[in-house]
Amino acid sequence: MWRVLAALPHKKPLPRERLGRLGAVFAAMLAGAVLLAACVSNSPVARNDFGPEGAYAWVNRLSWGANPASVATATKLGRSAWLAQQLHPSDTALPAVVQAQIDAMRISTVSTPVLLRELSASNEAANALADDTAKQAARQAYQRDLNELARQAESRALLRAVYSPAQLQEQMSWFWLNHFSVFQGKRDIRALVADYEEQAIRPHALGRFRDLLGAVVRHPAMLRYLDNDQNAVGKINENYARELMELHTLGVDGGYQQADVQTLARVLTGPGVRVQEDDAKIRPALQGQYVHTGLFEFNPARHDATPKTLLGEPLKAQGLAEIDEALDRLARHPSTARFIARKLATFFVSDEPPPALVDRVAQAFLRTDGDIAKTLKVLFDSPEFSASLAPANNGFKDPAHYVVSGVRLAYGDRPLEDTAPVLGWIRRLGQPRFGHVAPDGYPLVASAWNGSGQLATRFEVARALGSTDRGLFGAAPPAPPSLSGPWFTQYMAPRLSPATRDALAQARNAQEWNTFLLSSPEFMAR
Helix, strand or coil, X not given: CHHHHHCCCCCCCCCHHXXXXXXXXXXXXXXXXXXXXXXXXXXXXXXXXXXXXXXXXXXXXXXXXXXXXXXXXXXXXXXXXXXXXXXXXXXXXXXXXXXXXXXXXXXXHCCHHHHHHHHHHHHHXXXXXXXXXXXXXXXXXXXXXXXXXXXXXXXXXXXXXXXXXXXXXXXXXXXXXXXXXXXXXXXXXXXXXXXXXXXXXXXXXXXXXXHHHHHHHCCHHHHHHCCHHHCECCECCCHHHHXXXXXXXXXXXXXXXXXXXXXXXXXXXXXXXCCCCCXXXXXXXXXXXXXXXXXXXXXXXXXXXXXXXXXXXXXXXXCXXXXXXXXXXHHCCHHHHHHHHHHHHHHHCCCCCCHHHHHHHHHHHHHCCCEHHHHHHHHHCXXXXXXXXXXXXXXXXXXXXXXXXXXXXXXXXXXXCCCHHHHHHHHHCCCCCCCCCCCCCCCCCHHHCCCHHHHHHHHHHHHHHHHCCCCCCCCCCCCCCCCCCHHHHHHHXXXXXXHHHHHHHCCCCHHHHHXXXXXXXXXXXX
C-alpha cells in the first residue's frame, strides 16, 4: 500500500518541528473523532425544513458526501421532493466527460460472457505451453487481464459515486454489494465483478429485495465465490446455502437449523456457470427443465429432485422453480425483515439502532413485500433518524465514504481524469471494492475504522487531497482546492466543535487549513 502513495506526487516535506506541531493538533482531533464515533446522546431533533444545517446534514448522510452543488439542489427542492427524487431517481445521467470514460472501458464494450470465454481460452493456452518461461509470461498476462477488468469495475463505481445525481442509488448499490459480498481474488471472479454490480445489484438497489436476492443467486460471481457451481446431487456443497441463510436473509439468529442448511443446499443443486456458448447435452426427459442464459446455467441432471421440507414447510415446485419457491420463503420471512431492518438502521442511523426503530422498519419491509425504497422512507421519516443528524449523534464514515466525500467536497463536479490515486487511498485505508475476503462484507460500525492507525492514515490522505490536485486532473497546473469560502461558513462551520475551530485557526496556509478540515472529527462524521 505504501507503494501506491509513493507513486503519487507530494509536496515538499514539512520541517520536522512543523510536523510535530501538526501532529499535536491532529492528536487532539483524533481523540475527538473517536469520542464522536462512540457518542450517543439525547440531542434535540434536527430541523426538517431544510435550512442550511438541515440540508447539509441530510445530504451528507444520504449521499456520498455533501458539497455545494448537492446541497443547493436539495435546498431548492425541499426535503420531501428531494427525498422522493433520491428514493425514485429519474435522473441518473453522469457528466458527459465522465460517461465517456466509462463508455471507453472494456467492461462497457465487451459482454461478460465473451470476456470470460476469451480469458478462459488464454488461460488454457498458457497452461498448455511446454516452455516454462513462455508459460509463466502467458500466465502473468492472464492475471494482468483479470486485474485490469477488476480495476475498471472499481473505477466505474468510483466515478458514479462521485458524480451521479442519484446519490442514494449509488449508496444503496454499495450497501447491497457489501451485503452480498464477493471476493475478487478467488478464481476468475475479477472478470465477473463488473457485471455482478451492473446486472445483479444496481438495478435492484432501491427495488424489491426478492428481485435483488434472485439476481444474486443466479449470478456467476456469487456461484463461483461460494462454490455453488460445484454443488450437485451426490456431491453436496453447503457453503452457499449456509451464507444465504446466515448473511443474506434470516441472520445467524433467524431460527433455522442445520437441517435447513442441508435442505437448502440440496435445493440449490443445479445452478452453475457455463462458459461455453453452446448448451450442455441433456437427456430428452430433462431438456424441458434446462436453462442457459448468458453464463448462468441450470442443469437438471445436477439437481436433487427428491422431496424437501424447508423451515418446517414442504416445497411444492420442482427444478429451477423449486429454488424460486425457497427464495420466496426466505425473502418474506420475519427474521429476514428484522435482519435487513437492523442492518439498514445501523448503516443510516446508529451503530446500536433503537429496537423500536428496527421493529418499525422490519414491519415496513414485511408490509411492502420487501420494497426497499418504501422501507427506507419509513426509516428516513422516523424521529430516530432526524435525531441522528444532530452533530453530537453523527455516525462515522468508513474509508470509502471518507475518501469519496473528500473528493466531492474538494473538487465538486470537476471530472477526475485519473481514478488511480483515489482508489489507492481507499485501498490503503483497507476497504477496496470487491476486496473483502470473507462473505460477511466490510463492517458498518465505527469501532472497525476509528483506531489510531486508521485515523493517522486518514490525516495523510487529507493532506494529499487538500494540498494539490496533481495526479487527479491530468496536465492542468496543480493547485489546492478552495474550501474556506462562504459555503463553508454557511453550511459546515455551525457544526464544528471549538477544538476544530481552534485547529483551523492555527493553519498557516490554505493547504494546512484544508488538511485540518478534511481530517476533522466533523468531516469524518456521516
